[in-house]
Amino acid sequence: MEAIKLAGLEPKAVMGYFEALCAIPHGSGNTKAISDYLVAFAKEQGISYVQDSLNNVLLFQEGTAGYEDHPPVVLQGHMDMVCQKDADCPIDMQTEGLDVTHDGEWVFAKGTTLGGDDGIAVAFAMALLADKTIPHPPLEVIVTVDEETGMFGAADIDLSGLRGRTLINLDSDDEGVFTVSCAGGARAHLTLPVERRAIYGPCVRLVVEGLRGGHSGVEIDKNRANANKVMGLLLERIQKTMPISLTQLAGGDKDNVIPNRCQCTLVTLGMHPEKINDIAQELQEEIRREYDEPNASIHGDNVDALGGNGLSTEDTARVIALLNSTPNGVQSWSQDIKGLPQTSLNLGVLKLEEGLHLDFSVRSSVNQEKRELLDRLQELAKFHGAQCEESGDYPAWEYRKESNLREVMVNTYRQMFGKEPKVQAIHAGLECGLLSEKLPGLDCVSIGPEMQDIHTSRERLNIASTERTWKFLLEVLKNL
Numbered sequence: 001m002e003a004i005k006l007a008g009l010e011p012k013a014v015m016g017y018f019e020a021l022c023a024i025p026h027g028s029g030n031t032k033a034i035s036d037y038l039v040a041f042a043k044e045q046g047i048s049y050v051q052d053s054l055n056n057v058l059l060f061q062e063g064t065a066g067y068e069d070h071p072p073v074v075l076q077g078h079m080d081m082v083c084q085k086d087a088d089c090p091i092d093m094q095t096e097g098l099d100v101t102h103d104g105e106w107v108f109a110k111g112t113t114l115g116g117d118d119g120i121a122v123a124f125a126m127a128l129l130a131d132k133t134i135p136h137p138p139l140e141v142i143v144t145v146d147e148e149t150g151m152f153g154a155a156d157i158d159l160s161g162l163r164g165r166t167l168i169n170l171d172s173d174d175e176g177v178f179t180v181s182c183a184g185g186a187r188a189h190l191t192l193p194v195e196r197r198a199i200y201g202p203c204v205r206l207v208v209e210g211l212r213g214g215h216s217g218v219e220i221d222k223n224r225a226n227a228n229k230v231m232g233l234l235l236e237r238i239q240k241t242m243p244i245s246l247t248q249l250a251g252g253d254k255d256n257v258i259p260n261r262c263q264c265t266l267v268t269l270g271m272h273p274e275k276i277n278d279i280a281q282e283l284q285e286e287i288r289r290e291y292d293e294p295n296a297s298i299h300g301d302n303v304d305a306l307g308g309n310g311l312s313t314e315d316t317a318r319v320i321a322l323l324n325s326t327p328n329g330v331q332s333w334s335q336d337i338k339g340l341p342q343t344s345l346n347l348g349v350l351k352l353e354e355g356l357h358l359d360f361s362v363r364s365s366v367n368q369e370k371r372e373l374l375d376r377l378q379e380l381a382k383f384h385g386a387q388c389e390e391s392g393d394y395p396a397w398e399y400r401k402e403s404n405l406r407e408v409m410v411n412t413y414r415q416m417f418g419k420e421p422k423v424q425a426i427h428a429g430l431e432c433g434l435l436s437e438k439l440p441g442l443d444c445v446s447i448g449p450e451m452q453d454i455h456t457s458r459e460r461l462n463i464a465s466t467e468r469t470w471k472f473l474l475e476v477l478k479n480l
Contacts, residue, residue, distance in 0.1 A: 001130070005100050006107060009463055011470045013131060018107075018123035022115060023097035027083035028149040030094060031055045034079050038122070038143060045130055055079075056157045059141040061129055070137035072164035073480055074439075075128070076431065077121025077171055078147035078154075082254055082455045084213075085112040087261075089457070106452075106460040116461040117454045118147065121170030124470060128477075136477040140164045147171070147431055148256065150187060150392030154431040159438045166405050166480065167439070168473070169432050172448035173218075175465040176417070178409060179446040181425035183217065184370060184396035184433060185363040187255055188345075188377045192322055192356040192386040194315040199245040200307035201267040204276055206234060208251070210297040213260030215455045216346035216361045217428025220258070221330050221339075225291040227251050227262040228350040228358075230283070232323035234298060235264070237279050239320055243269040245310035246319060246352060255348035255359040257455045262350060265303060267310050276300040311352075319356050322384040326358065331373060334365065334425075341427040343369040345377075356386075363427060365396050397433035397444070399425065405443045405480075412476050417468075447473070 001016030009015045026034040035055035042049035048060040057079070063070055083093040089111030091099065098109040108114055125141045128134060140162050144153035172179050208227045228251040238244060244266045251262025268276075277300050284298040311319065328347050334340040342365055349359035360377065364370035374390055381388035400406075406423065413421040436442045450465035452458070 006102060009102065009107070010467045011127065013127035014123045014466065014470055017126040018119055019100060021119045021122055022100040022109065025093060025095055025097060026079055026081055026115065027093055028080040028146045031080050031145040035145065038079070041126060047129055050161070052157065054153055054156055055145045056153045057143045058161070059125070059129060059143070061139045063138040064135045067135060067137045070480065071166060072138040072140050073136070073477060074140045074142060074162065074164040074167040075125050076142040076144070076167055076169045076435065077118045077125065078144045078431065079122055080146050080148055081115030081117065081119060082113055082148050082257060084254070084257065084455060084457055086457045102463065105464070106462055108460040112457055113455065114459040114461060116451045116459060117173060118171045120449060120461060120466065124170055124473065134474055137480055142435070144431060151394050151429065151431055151434055152392070154434040155394065159435070162439065165439060165441050165443060167432070167435065167442055167444040168405070168476070169430055169444060169446035170448055171430055172446045173451035173454055174448070175450045175462070175469055176413070177422045177424055178406065179426050179430065180403070180406060180423055181365070181399040182397045182430045182432065183363040183365045183427050184367060184394055185361065185429045186370060186374060186393040187391045188360040188362055188374060189389045189391070190322070190358040190377065190381050190386050192319065192384060194311050194319065194355055196309045196311060198307065199247070199267045199269070199310035201269045203247070203265060203267055203303035203305045203308060204300045205263065205265050205303050206231065206276070206280065206300050207263050208234065208298050209261040210295040211260040211293055213456050214258045214453065215428065216256045216258050216348060217363055218426060220344045220346060220427065221341050223292045224258055225287050225293050225296065226328055226347055227259040228323070228347045229328050230287060230298070231262040231264060231350070232320060234280060234283055235320045236324055237283065238276055239317065241275055241279070243313050244316055245269060245313060246316045247308040247310040249319070249350060249352035249356070251350040252348045254455070255346065255361040257348050258346055259348060260456070265308070267307055269313065318384060319352070322356065322380070322386060323350070323358070325380055325384070326377070332369060337425055340425060342366060343373055344427065345373060363429065365425065365427070367396065394429060395433040395437060397430060397436060400443060403443050403445070405445050408479050409445055409447070409476055412479055413472065416472060416475060
């Protein structure tokens, strides 16, 4: 597969397939086209495949000469991506491909997420399967759907036809780091009923923007402000100085992404709104000072309207109270691994429609703490007259003390690079936990090339790291 926009980059086949994947819209829940592309690839290459009703794809290839009788190796990644874009980006990510490019050091997409998480895994697998000269054991490739929205593909995939119990997951983003354990997680959706009525008075639009955002697992401990929670603070301070009515409120669109922008419109009742910008500026300076948010921008702008279809002051107060009483961020730290979050949650989506909707991503490496945090949200919802629904529960991936795969990979890394890799657990969800339940005795390690700012429009994939990781993967396969 020859690249066009990524022409000249190594490894050529990997970059070619990655560029082809980027041309196909493949956000979570929109995976039919990319799944069919993988099936067409399998047919073209003469590879056995299974495509299920969810669009998960399994690919099978025999071992090369001398490896025919080796135990099968499973390679795994997911085909869906998080779709985020800049406010002024014209691309419709539901129907259009990405505008992928590079600067000689990094591959990125103009104005959108890149989908290196986890398109690069799929590109690795395709390049490997297409090259008949690469020595390897029998390969079983799992490409799942909807990892980013709840690991639904991995949860429901049928793996009864797989023989392999050695699995290399390619959904990590830090070269030279071998992940061997991860947090479990769940989702919580809170709904607060409210009533709307005609409200009259000066209208003000409030905007919190310019925040860093990021992945709600691996970046939840990076001291990044959550735009939805910042908006809650702003509204609380304004409410203390004047009566207000909310008409619009929206921030974030993925529960597993730290929101970098939130916007609302309110009506000031019988008061002049001049104080609002002073309050906003004061909070802006606090956020810049207390978080790693040098570009935080919080401001209020007058709207050319007098009133709207808004909430009563009582319902407005209930909305603000619920928003500010919910926890967010790291809740506890691992006692075994220094600096590793143990339990956290992220308020990723905030919407005021017929009711107030709050979507949380909850993570923990301790199942009991995850349950306690979900129970806490249930109690908060009940206290405020809201409902809390849970979904997408998935297990933690537990550390395996004896691992032949880990030993082979560590030794291979030493031989190739003359240094020790980092072996770690992470506070993010990988499908390895679900796959381990389906494949008893599974020996699993997760690796990947260096990527930065995943789940944001600043996402980028390091070119040199991709080539090194590719060569490392091939060497590991030779040694298995």
